[in-house]
Amino acid sequence: MAPVNAADKSTASFGFRDVPEGEKEGLVREVFSSVARRYDTMNDLMSAGVHRLWKDAFVEWLNPQPGQRFLDVAGGTGDIAFRILAAARAKGGEAHVTVCDINADMLSEGMARAKDANERAIEWICGDAEALPVPDASMDAYTIAFGIRNVTHIAEALSEARRVLKPGGRFLCLEFSRLETPGLDALYDRYSFAVLPRLGEMVAKDGEAYRYLAESIRRFPPQATFAKMIEKAGLSRVKVRNLMGGIAAMHSAWRI
DSSP states (O other): OOOOOGGGGOEEEETTEEEEHHHHHHHHHHHHHHHGGGHHHHHHHHHTTHHHHHHHHHHHHHOOOTTOEEEEETOTTOHHHHHHHHHHHHTTSOOEEEEEESOHHHHHHHHHHHHHTTOOSEEEEEOBTTBOSSOTTOEEEEEEESOGGGSSOHHHHHHHHHHHEEEEEEEEEEEEOOOOSTTOHHHHHHIIIIIHHHHIIIIISOHHHHHHHHHHHHHSOOHHHHHHHHHHTTOEEEEEEEEGGGTEEEEEEEOO
């Protein structure tokens, strides 16, 4: 009998399940393809619209400037890209935004929104966060909102973020995180595992997709652990800002 290759035993988390690493990307793609058309509607329902305030705070902290180049990863529907452009224009100029998403269905939703708004300043590319089709040191900022927990190898995605940033470039991540407000855990769990899948079934016709999303949040590293992962990838001056007691958190860092 041939020896078993240790690499064949490598697994990655898919919600509360551990699956072979090679299968995670396809499983995540199926989830987001299933919900793409209703993704923004579901975000409004899940958060009572609060995700919009979080994204506004995210882009405010980013502080986009005219002339800068931004890469928004896992940003298929364009929510962050549109905000970046608006913020730069409010300062009297244009920014260049590239949206990169591994899921073609999510990108299609974003491109349709851009077409409806006659917005032509966004470049849309289909690509993997772990192997970005972007040149070295070409971006002033790398953003990722509610996407990094879905990649198979978070460390590789962080290394790619550093690679594409110019020296002095900014990394900014918005992601669901760990509650740090005592007493809310039980209520939050009840909402996540009882209410969200029902909403998903009613609105997006896919309750299991939203069960996965709730589970993936619980498997994502807490704030301090994720901050150390960012530092290990070679990014510096890491700062964390919690939102709503830690339901979500923003991590900022720089390529020095």
